[in-house]
Amino acid sequence: xxxxxxxxxxxxxxxxxxxxxxxxxxxxxxxxxxxxxxxxxxxxxxxxxxxxxxxxxxxxxxxxxxxxxxxxxxxxxxxxxxxxxxxxxxxxxxxxxxxxxxxxxxxxxxxxxxxxxxxxxxxxxxxxxxxxxxxxxxxxxxxxxxxxxxxxxxxxxxxxxxxxxxxxxxxxxxxxxxxxxxxxxxxxxxxxxxxxxxxxxxxxxxxxxxxxxxxxxxxxxxxxxxxxxxxxxxxxxxxxxxxxxxxxxxxxxxxxxxxxxxxxxxxxxxxxxxxxxxxxxxxxxxxxxxxxxxxxxxxxxxxxxxxxxxxxxxxxxxxxxxxxxxxxxxxxxxxxxxxxxxxxxxxxxxxxxxxxxxxxxxxxxxxxxxxxxxxxxxxxxxxxxxxxxxxxxxxxxxxxxxxxxxxxxxxxxxxxxxxxx
Amino acid sequence: xxxxxxxxxxxxxxxxxxxxxxxxxxxxxxxxxxxxxxxxxxxxxxxxxxxxxxxxxxxxxxxxxxxxxxxxxxxxxxxxxxxxxxxxxxxxxxxxxxxxxxxxxxxxxxxxxxxxxxxxxxxxxxxxxxxxxxxxxxxxxxxxxxxxxxxxxxxxxxxxxxxxxxxxxxxxxxxxxxxxxxxxxxxxxxxxxxxxxxxxxxxxxxxxxxxxxxxxxxxxxxxxxxxxxxxxxxxxxxxxxxxxxxxxxxx
Ligand SMILES: Nc1ncnc2c1ncn2[C@@H]1O[C@H](COP(=O)(O)OP(=O)(O)OP(=O)(O)O)[C@@H](O)[C@H]1O
Ligand SMILES: [Mg+2]
Numbered sequence: 017x018x019x020x021x022x023x024x025x026x027x028x029x030x031x032x033x034x035x036x037x038x039x040x041x042x043x044x045x046x047x048x049x050x051x052x053x054x055x056x057x058x059x060x061x062x063x064x065x066x067x068x069x070x071x072x073x074x075x076x077x078x079x080x081x082x083x084x085x086x087x088x089x090x091x092x093x094x095x096x097x098x099x100x101x102x103x104x105x106x107x108x109x110x111x112x113x114x115x116x117x118x119x120x121x122x123x124x125x126x127x128x129x130x131x132x133x134x135x136x137x138x139x140x141x142x143x144x145x146x147x148x149x150x151x152x153x154x155x156x157x158x159x160x161x162x163x164x165x166x167x168x169x170x171x172x173x174x175x176x177x178x179x180x181x182x183x184x185x186x187x188x189x190x191x192x193x194x195x196x197x198x199x200x201x202x203x204x205x206x207x208x209x210x211x212x213x214x215x216x217x218x219x220x221x222x223x224x225x226x227x228x229x230x231x232x233x234x235x236x237x238x239x240x241x242x243x244x245x246x247x248x249x250x251x252x253x254x255x256x257x258x259x260x261x262x263x264x265x266x267x268x269x270x271x272x273x274x275x276x277x278x279x280x281x282x283x284x285x286x287x288x289x290x291x292x293x294x295x296x297x298x299x300x301x302x303x304x305x306x307x308x309x310x311x312x313x314x315x316x317x318x319x320x321x322x323x324x325x326x327x328x329x330x331x332x333x334x335x336x337x338x339x340x341x342x343x344x345x346x347x348x349x350x351x352x353x354x355x356x357x358x359x360x361x362x363x364x365x366x367x368x369x370x371x372x373x374x375x376x377x378x379x380x381x382x383x384x385x386x387x388x389x390x391x392x393x394x395x396x397x398x399x400x401x402x403x404x405x406x407x408x409x410x411x412x413x414x415x416x417x418x419x420x421x422x423x424x425x426x427x428x429x430x431x432x433x434x435x436x437x
Numbered sequence: 438x439x440x441x442x443x444x445x446x447x448x449x450x451x452x453x454x455x456x457x458x459x460x461x462x463x464x465x466x467x468x469x470x471x472x473x474x475x476x477x478x479x480x481x482x483x484x485x486x487x488x489x490x491x492x493x494x495x496x497x498x499x500x501x502x503x504x505x506x507x508x509x510x511x512x513x514x515x516x517x518x519x520x521x522x523x524x525x526x527x528x529x530x531x532x533x534x535x536x537x538x539x540x541x542x543x544x545x546x547x548x549x550x551x552x553x554x555x556x557x558x559x560x561x562x563x564x565x566x567x568x569x570x571x572x573x574x575x576x577x578x579x580x581x582x583x584x585x586x587x588x589x590x591x592x593x594x595x596x597x598x599x600x601x602x603x604x605x606x607x608x609x610x611x612x613x614x615x616x617x618x619x620x621x622x623x624x625x626x627x628x629x630x631x632x633x634x635x636x637x638x639x640x641x642x643x644x645x646x647x648x649x650x651x652x653x654x655x656x657x658x659x660x661x662x663x664x665x666x667x668x669x670x671x672x673x674x675x676x677x678x679x680x681x682x683x684x685x686x687x688x
Contacts, residue, residue, distance in 0.1 A: 388525040388579075389535065391485050392595060393513035393543040402538060406529025406578075435534075 025050065025147075027074050031182060034152040037129035046149035053143045065326045065358045066268055066297040071240065076212055078153070079181030082106050083206050086173055091419035094171035094200055096121065101175045102211075103153025103183035109173075118164030119197065124155040124186065131157070132188065144242045148184045148216045155186030158199065160225070162192035169198035169228065169417050176204075176211040176235060185215045191225040191253075198228035200420045205236040205263075217245040221253040223277065228416035229255075234262040234427060237292055244270045251277025258415045261288040261296050262427050272301040278308045286315035287411035289428065290323035290355070297326035304337045307367075313344040316411045318404055319355035327359040331374070335366040344374040349381060349407050351400075381407075405434040412436060438463050438603055438634045439484075439504070444495035446483050453479045455659030456495070461603070464631040468645055468670060469638045471656035472678050477638045478522050480656070481607045485519040486512050500602065513539075514546040516602030520592035520609050522638075527579035532591065533561065535579055536598050543599070564597035568624040585612035593624050600628070605636045610644040622647030642674040655681055 034043075055072045056063040079102030086099055086109050098121055099109035105123035115121050124131040139145045156172055176183055191197060203213060213235065221227050235241055241264050249255050261267050273282055288296040302311045317325045327346040348357045361374040381403045389399035405428075412428075413436075415421040428434045439461050446454040453476045461467050471477055483490050484497070486509035497504040504512060527535070541551045552560075565575050568590050580588050589609050596604050606625070610618055625648050629635065637648060645653075645667065653669040654661045655678070663669070663681055673681075 382525075382527075384525050385527045385530075387487060387509065388521070388527070389539070390509040391513055391519055391521075392535070392539040392599065393510055393546075394535075394539050395510055395542050398538050398542055402530050402535060403527070406527070409529055 025072070027072050027076055028147060028151060028182065030075060030077055031151045032078065034150060034184075036124045036152045036154065037127060037131035038149060038152065039133050042132060042134065042149060046146040049141055049143065049146035050150055053141050053146065055143060062299065065324070066266070066295065068266070068268070071212065074210070075180065076182035077180055078102070079176070079178040079183060079211070082108065083175055083177050086175060089173050089175070089202055089204050091171055091200060091202075091423060093168055093419050094417070095119070095166075095168050097171040097173045098123070098156055099173045099175065100154060100156070100185055101177060102181050103185040105154045115170065116166055116168070118161045119166060119170060120157075120159045121170055122157050124152070124157055124188070127157065139244070142244065144214050145216055145244045148186060148214050148244070151182075151184045152186055153184050155188065157188045159190045160192050160195040160197045160227075163194045164192070165196040166198070169200045169230070169419075172199060172201045174201070174203050174213065174215070175206050176208045176213050176239060177206045178211070179209050180211070181208065182212040182214065185213065187215070187217045189217070189219040189227070191219075191221045191227045193222040194224045195222075196226040198230070198416055200230045200417055201232065202423075203231075203233045203235055203241065205234070205239060208236055209238050211235070211238070212240045213242075215241070215243050217243070217247075219245070219247040219255075221247065221249045221255045223250045224252045225250075226254045227256070229257045230416050230420040231257060231259045232262065232420055232424060233260065233264055233267060235264040237263060237265050237294060239264055240266045242268045242270075245272070247271075247273040249273065249275045249277060249280045249282065252279045253277065254281040256283040256416060257285070258411070259284075259286040259298065260412070260415065260424055261286075262424065262431070263294075264296065265294060267294075267296045269298045271299070272303070274303045274305065275309050275311070276305055278306050280309045282309070282311040283414075284311070284313045285411050285414045287408050288317040288325060289408065289432070290317065290325060291320040292323060293321070294323040295326075297328075299328045301330045301332070302342065303332045303334070304340045304342065305334050307336065307338045307340065309337070310341045311343070314411060314414070315345070316347045316408055317357070318349050318351060318408055319357060320351040322352075322354045324355065325357045327357075327361070327376070329360070329374070330362045330364065331372065333363075333365040333367050333370050333372065337367045338369040340367065340370045340372065342370070342372040346376045347407070348378040349404065350378060351381070351404070401432070401434055404432075405436055409436050438500060440498045442496050444483070444497065445493045446479060446490045447493060448479070448490050452493075453490075453659055454483065457656070457660050459654065459661055461634045461636060463634055465652070466629070466635045466637065466648060466650045468650040468653045469636060469656050470640065470653065470670060470673055475656045476659045477656050478607055481519055481522070481605050481638060484512075484517065484605060485509065510542070511546070513599075514543045518596050518599060518601030518604045520589070520596060520604065520606040522607040524580045524588045524592055526581045526583075528581045530579050532575050532577060532579050536561070536595065539599065560598060565594055567597050567627060568593045569620050570594045586614060586617045589613055590617060590621060593621050597624060597628060602633050603636070604628075604633070605638070607638045608640070609637070610639055610641060618644060619647060642670050645670050657681060657685070
């Protein structure tokens with residue numbers, strides 16, 4: 017197995033096997049996937065519009081485990097942060113003392129041989145997920161105690177830094193029954209080039225729990241980021257994820273949410289702003305297995321220059337999942353002639369008493385609106401900015417926590433001059 | 438203030454304006470009436486700078502500037518204002534944010550400092566009171582979900598905020614109920630001064646009862662074919678346009 021491994025995936029052959037206490041059966045399954053699975057080509061349906069084959073020609077290294085400072089990334093009114101550099105926990109940069117009672121947030125590396133006892137969701141032939149397991153640098157396990165309630169989110173910062181670095185990073189979250197809490201996760205860059213962040217999430221939202229996740233991606237334009245996020249919701253729970261992609265070279269977000277219990281609410285919002293040659297691909301799945309649930313999905317993107325965006329959103333409503341309300345919408349604005357969008361919202365409904373809708377739009381800014389604004393004295397640039405801010409603002413407004421919202425506002429203002437008020 | 442000479446404009450090879458002449462001086466109010474499709478809104482759009490019209494002949498002088506050479510926003514910054522016949526809805530952009538940006542872009546053009554938040558809000562309060570625009574509408578998205586009358590009132594609110602030299606009101610009276618008509622007319626009258634001018638495009642006498650024009654023009658088939666005192670508006674409303682067509686045929 018070792019040899020096949022090395023020959024078929026030379027790009028990770030310099031990486032060490034994980035030292036995290038992963039259960040042998042999980043590790044074995046991941047190794048099996050690794051040795052039997054090629055990097056997906058664009059002939060594989062799920063990767064049709066996202067070219068990752070060239071990653072195979074590169075050579076990634078383990079990165080350093082510290083940076084000088086994370087000052088620009090701290091957020092007010094959050095707990096933590098727990099800081100990871102190139103996948104590795106940095107005790108020096110972290111502040112675990114501010115984590116409230118009722119929440120346990122620990123690096124996986126501190127949990128000994130029992131850090132990851134099981135992988136609750138089996139992922140067959142998911143190469144990047146398997147790599148994440150086999151070469152896991154570190155990660156964080158967060159447990160919200162049953163009944164405990166928290167206004168301030170836990171802040172996790174992941175920094176990629178250095179050249180040709182690969183970071184394999186994992187977040188495991190358990191939201192106890194009747195708990196209310198949240199997390200802000202910042203994926204950022206510092207003096208990096210050609211890095212690869214391969215991150216996974218496993219999130220369990222138990223009965224009657226409420227959990228919000230603001231996932232903010234602001235890595236450098238040379239970076240590759242593949243995220244594989246899996247969420248399982250038990251009855252009467254509410255789960256909200258806001259995935260905001262502000263920067264990055266090639267970004268692929270796989271998000272799959274399994275709604276296992278009745279009376280759940282699921283909110284998935286996404287915003288992406290791209291320019292240059294950036295490529296952002298959001299693949300989402302909401303699987304309604306049981307009746308009486310609601311899911312709302314809104315993804316919006318602004319695409320400039322030669323950038324490309326991909327949206328693929330699947331909603332399954334299984335046979336006995338009656339009275340499901342599922343809404344899905346993807347909107348894109350193209351600011352240039354050479355940008356492009358591939359948007360595919362999909363509904364697969366096997367129940368008969370459901371209310372579902374989906375839609376996708378891709379277009380330019382409304383020229384009549386631009387004329388109207390200019391006729392009031394706005395420069396063409398101001399007019400376009402105002403319209404773009406309004407368009408993407410609908411998603412930004414949904415960000416769960418003021419701290420992450422402010423951060424997003426400031427990045428968009430610095431980078432594009434967009435204002436939101 | 439503005440002098441339009443022999444203006445010819447076409448759209449998709451169809452000539453709409455066919456040699457139009459019009460001169461408006463500071464301190465004056467002019468009314469333009471004319472049958473549907475005569476070219477009234479086309480004239481307004483050409484003045485505002487809409488680029489889907491081709492100007493094949495003629496000239497427009499606006500306070501010493503060649504208007505046709507100016508960008509849309511520069512026309513506005515030099516003091517030209519068009520109250521649209523069909524104001525555009527802009528979801529997600531608040532009236533307030535939009536107007537602050539407009540005012541500041543105009544101030545920057547004139548080399549002035551940005552308006553302070555406090556002064557701006559005071560101005561919003563003063564001007565929305567002038568046209569009795571509900572304060573809630575001022576902070577809502579531009580025209581989104583506004584009733585027809587609210588949209589028109591919002592146009593006049595914007596006019597009040599921007600204090601233009603030359604305001605062109607394209608059928609601002611249509612869609613207004615009796616009370617709203619009076620309110621809008623009062624608002625416009627308060628904005629009237631010896632330094633500015635107003636051109637009112639309308640089909641009805643009723644607005645002109647409130648805003649009394651110095652001159653009434655008839656725009657027919659792409660030209661101003663008749664001009665007269667305010668009584669001309671009454672005559673047109675009574676008799677329609679047939680007699681004008683006949684006069685023209687005889688000439
Ligand atoms: N995009 C276009 N393509 C072709 N013809 C057009 C276009 N836009 C306007 N026109 C024509 O130009 C002519 C003048 O239209 P305009 O809107 O200026 O009339 P108006 O005098 O304002 O009429 P109303 O009183 O109905 O508002 C009409 O015949 C109209 O159909
Ligand atoms: Mg008209």
